[in-house]
Amino acid sequence: ERFPSWKDTMKLYHAAALAAGKRILSLIALSLDLEAEFFQNIGAVDCSSEVIRLLHYPGEVNESDNGNYGASAHSDYGMITLLATDGTPGLQICREKDRHPQLWEDVRHVDGTLIVNIGDLLERWTNCVFRSTLHRVVAVGRERYSAAYFLDPRPDLVVQCLESCCCDACPPRFPPITAGDYLKERLSATYK
Ligand SMILES: O=C(O)CCC(=O)C(=O)O
Numbered sequence: 543e544r545f546p547s548w549k550d551t552m553k554l555y556h557a558a559a560l561a562a563g564k565r566i567l568s569l570i571a572l573s574l575d576l577e578a579e580f581f582q583n584i585g586a587v588d589c590s591s592e593v594i595r596l597l598h599y600p601g602e603v604n605e606s607d608n609g610n611y612g613a614s615a616h617s618d619y620g621m622i623t624l625l626a627t628d629g630t631p632g633l634q635i636c637r638e639k640d641r642h643p644q645l646w647e648d649v650r651h652v653d654g655t656l657i658v659n660i661g662d663l664l665e666r667w668t669n670c671v672f673r674s675t676l677h678r679v680v681a682v683g684r685e686r687y688s689a690a691y692f693l694d695p696r697p698d699l700v701v702q703c704l705e706s707c708c709c710d711a712c713p714p715r716f717p718p719i720t721a722g723d724y725l726k727e728r729l730s731a732t733y734k
């Protein structure tokens with residue numbers, strides 16, 4: 543076996559990250575006047591939909607790449623993403639994604655912390671009370687490692703505007719959609 547402790551390490555990381563993710567979603571639920579367990583009880587965190595993506599960005603800057611992006615600008619599609627990095631810079635966020643020109647800020651690394659990105663389904667669910675985070679990774683000429691843990695809903699779960707997030711003056715901005723259909727829509731837009 544080439545990596546004898548690989549499986550146990552990943553299992554431990556997954557358990558810790560899942561526990562942290564559930565706590566964060568509980569806090570988000572409480573802030574929306576919902577029960578702490580709301581998102582977990584309806585299936586917004588689904589063991590068969592979650593993914594841990596282990597990423598390696600090579601250090602070389604390729605001048606022929608337009609802009610040199612390790613990851614081009616995007617928002618994650620699900621509920622939340624917990625991001626652990628090796629501290630190498632490169633990750634940037636755009637706070638006001640609808641404003642042009644877009645303003646990109648470096649995300650400062652803080653040892654021992656995770657970065658939490660809001661995903662698009664949480665944005666839809668909360669009618670933009672929680673905005674999804676537009677982010678990208680730019681090449682800085684140094685090798686970079688990161689692990690992105692995506693907490694996503696069950697594919698058949700209908701994501702629709704929460705009552706506490708709409709009113710007469712702020713009606714739902716998005717129609718209801720199942721998490722599975724939304725993912726298909728996003729994938730076909732990305733890979734067309
Ligand atoms: O590597 C990073 O810091 C970000 C990765 C990312 O945004 C993603 O995988 O969706």
Ligand SMILES: [Fe+2]
Binds near residue numbers: 616617618
């Ligand atoms: Fe991302």
